[in-house]
Amino acid sequence: MxxxxxxxxxxxxxxxxxxxxxxxxxxxxGERIINVDFHVGHVHRGIEWIGMHRNPVQILYIAERICGICNICHPIAFCRAVENAAGIEVPERADYIRVIMAELERIHSHILWAGVAAHEIGFDTVLHLSWAMREKVLDLIEYLTGNRITKAIMAVGGVRRDITENQYPTINNALNYYKENLDTIKSVFLDDKSIQMRAKNCGILTKEDALKLCAVGPTTRASGVKKDVRVDQAYCAYGDLNIDYMTPDLLTGEVNGDVYDRIVVRLLEVEQSIDLIEQCIDMLPAGDIMAEPKIPKLLAMLKKVEGDGIGRAEAPRGEVIHYVKLKAGDAPFTWKVRAPTYNNLLPWVPMLLGEEVADIPIVAASTDPCLSCTNRAIVIKGNKREVLDNEALHRMSVEKTRRLAL
Amino acid sequence: MKKQQLETLKKSLWVFHMNTGSCNGCDIEIVAALTPRYDIERFGMMLVGTPRHADVLLITGPLIKKMEDKVKRVYEQMPEPKVVIVVGNCGSTGGVFHESYSVAGPIDKVIPVDVYVPGCPPRPEAIINGVAKAWLKLERLEGKK
Structure with missing residues (x-):
């Protein structure tokens, strides 16, 4: 033979x-995939390096532009890291507004993803259907923050714009629109035969693999792992809200960890986000929205801070962590971002192995990869490009930890 | 000076979209321009899968060094006459990433650019306006032949 x-x-x-x-x-x-390798680094913009040359208020603009889709959760994580380092107490009202903004972003991101997923399996009608629905939440975001995409609402120590009572009718109007129309998208995704054929038993990530590879966000929850920063380590106002893990068995009664389950989790999370925003608006406390509204005073205070802080937030794609070490002076000594797609890259390998070539787009898209978040690390020494193996990377990582601890 | 205006839509524009390291902000606004609210497909514009079929090259992102040669290759694959539109501040000027060590842009350093659409990200209306400007240029280029 x-x-x-x-x-x-x-x-x-x-x-x-x-x-x-x-x-x-x-x-x-033939058609079966037996090995997968991928190269990232095409979107590496040197963001952390730029950050080390600017002061924390200026970094906010860079943090927003790490990703055009998750540009609320990166600033939240960054602000919380700086607030953690400097010991700034954020007013309660600002915490609630942060939650409202983060959940609006989740609605927009998940509906956007639903459209992209439908496009990847060649179902363009659903792409147009879901993107037409998404415009409503963009209108609401624009109404509340002034921008459609780059919201520019976070600030160190609070938020920059308040939500007033005369804005409530517009917010309720938009939320009601989703309550009434979400069933359309839900029935398309959950009952349509062509989506079921493509998504069920495709790109399976087992619970063991999800735990072993540290998958985060809807990708891991679809495999039955109960992991969500909003519940595990409630930040901002999430501690006051009624919130639970969204796993696919809540709707279908079983956990398979396939593409279909990842669709179910995201649709459930859109409903959950609508509920969370309503809870926030009911409970919105009165008070200030900034701990220190005078930016020069805030900067002068941050200049004197020495210490480090960590900010965690649940982005639409999973957990995002920002680490900031402040030393006396304008710019931070170091700024490190760990975006959710970084963790969700390796699960691609067990998902794709054994699948057909035609399944690549939908399986790759099912983790909702966001490469602009991820690409911040590459090694180029002089003109020589080096490929680092596991041990070398680990050694460098340990060395960096020691260096930072000095 | 008489303002140039589009009078007839003589042909349908086929657009190739290329991401050279953008944050996705411009990219999702481009897709928003294609979907029902803005729907530029009603003018016959559509995204195509290969630069060899395209009249217009729509570029987003600040041009990462790793993508430099790829941008040139994509540009050279397009048939004449062709126009290049840069969408977003970072491709036009470098924007917030101007000082970064891994940015080779702005894009007009590498290939000739015809239309700039500023904004971070620009609204879909602005992108459509940019494409209409490119259309005028394309008609002028065709008239010269």
Whole structure:
């Protein structure tokens, strides 16, 4: 018997199925994928390096532009890291407004993802249906913050814009729109036969793999792992709210960890977000929205701070962590961002192994990858590009920890 | 001076969208321009899968060094006449990333750019306006032949 030859199928970095530059290499035997490798780094903009040359208030603008979709959760995590380091107490009202904004972002991001997922399996009608619905929440975001995409509402020590009572009717109007129309999208995704055929038993991530590879966000919750920063380590106002983990068994009664379950989790989370915003508006306490409204005074205070802080937040894609170490002076000594897609890259490998080539787009999209969040690390020394193996990376990582601890 | 205006839509524009390291902000606004609220497909514009079919190259992002040669290759694959639109501040000027060590942009350093759409990100209306400007230029280029 002759040994079968396998083929290597390169996809990317520029490819119409990919929304962002990433290069895949698939080793295939006929239609079956037997090995997966991927190269990232095409969206590396040196954001942390830029941050180390600016003061914390200026960094906020960079933090917002880490990602155009999660541009509430990155600033929240960054602000909380700086507030943690400097010991700033955020007013209660600002905490509630932060939650409202974060949940609006979750609605927009999950509906956007639903459209992209439908597009990846060739169901463009649903792409247009869900993106038409998404415009309503963008209108609401624009009404509350002044911008459609880059919201610019976070500030160190609070938020920059208040929500007043005369804005409530518009907010309720938009939320009611989603309550009434979400069933359309839900029935399309949950009952339509073509989506079920493509999504069920496809791209399975087992609970063990999800735990072992440290998957985060809806990707891990769809595999039955109860992990959500909003519940585990409630930040901002989440501690006061009625919130629980969203796992697919709440709706379907079983956990398979396939693409279908990841769709179910995201649809459940949109409903949960609507509920959370309503709870916030009911309980919105009176008071200030900024701990220190005078920016020069705030900066002068931050200049003297020495110490480090960590900010965690649950982004639509999972947990985002910002670490900031402040030393006397304008710019922070270091700023480190760990975005959720970084954890959700490796689960791609067990998901894709054994699947067909045609399933690549939907499986890759099912973790809702956001590469602009992720690409902040690459090694280029002089003109020589080095590929670092596991041990070298680990050694460098340990060295960096020691260096920072000095 | 008489303002140039689009009088007839003589052909349908096919657009190739390329991300050179953007934050997704401009990219989702481009998709928003295609979907029902703005729906530029009613003018016959659509996104195509390969630069070899495209009249217009729509570029977002500050141009990361790793993408520099890829942008050139995509540009050279497009048939003449062609126009290039840069969407967003970072591709036009460098924007907030101007000082970064890994940015090779702005994009006009590498390939000739015809239309700039400023904004961070620009609204879909602004992107459509930019495409209409590119249309005028394309008609002028075709007239010269």
């Amino acid at each position: 002759s040994k079968k030859t396998t083929y290597t199928l390169p996809i990317g970095p520029i490819h119409p199925a990919l929304k962002e530059p990433v290069a895949f290499e698939f080793e295939t035997d």
